[in-house]
Amino acid sequence: MPEGFYELDWFNPQSNFFLSLHINYPNASDRILGSRKNPGGDIFFLHGSCASIGCIPITDDGIKEVYWLAVQVRNLGQRHLPIQIFPARLTDAGLKALATTHPGQSALIAFWGNLKEGYDLLEKNHRLPRVKTRADGAYAFPPSSS
Numbered sequence: 001m002p003e004g005f006y007e008l009d010w011f012n013p014q015s016n017f018f019l020s021l022h023i024n025y026p027n028a029s030d031r032i033l034g035s036r037k038n039p040g041g042d043i044f045f046l047h048g049s050c051a052s053i054g055c056i057p058i059t060d061d062g063i064k065e066v067y068w069l070a071v072q073v074r075n076l077g078q079r080h081l082p083i084q085i086f087p088a089r090l091t092d093a094g095l096k097a098l099a100t101t102h103p104g105q106s107a108l109i110a111f112w113g114n115l116k117e118g119y120d121l122l123e124k125n126h127r128l129p130r131v132k133t134r135a136d137g138a139y140a141f142p143p144s145s146s
Contacts, residue, residue: 001085003111004029005118005131005139008070008081018060019067023083032137033111056085082128087112090119114138 002025010022026034058066070081088094095116099109118141121129132140 002026002030003085003087004115006083006085008083011067011071011074013067019063021067021070023085028133029137029139032133032135082131084118084122084128086115086119090116111138117141 002023004027006023006025006027008021009024012020012022073081088098090112095109095112098112102108118129118131118139121141127144129141130144132142134140
């Protein structure tokens with residue numbers, strides 16, 4: 001399942017799962033850090049029918065609301081609809097719990113620590129952080145100019 005900073009980039013009103021929203025996976029970070037042969041793709045990450053294999057399924061009523069809000073925002077001129085996908089609440093305790101359940105996976109824990117930087121900025125400022133991808137695939141969060 002993708003984890004990181006993405007954008008909703010495609011609306012699918014005729015999904016097999018009622019309605020669905022596609023994300024821009026693989027993003028720049030995924031292309032650097034993921035499998036070079038086949039990083040995956042074509043992920044309609046949010047969808048209705050409350051059933052899934054690796055996506056976020058929600059009820060049909062829930063996806064109707066999310067889908068409608070996303071369409072409204074897009075119709076008002078917002079071209080980038082960011083979505084953040086985290087493996088858990090990335091509090092200090094949440095990151096520690098992930099490390100405990102994934103012993104010996106230092107690269108994965110480091111990746112989640114990098115996600116936590118963006119998570120912390122979002123929690124602190126109650127605004128989406130600016131997100132860039134460094135040459136090594138890690139996310140960078142440059143200060144906002146506003």
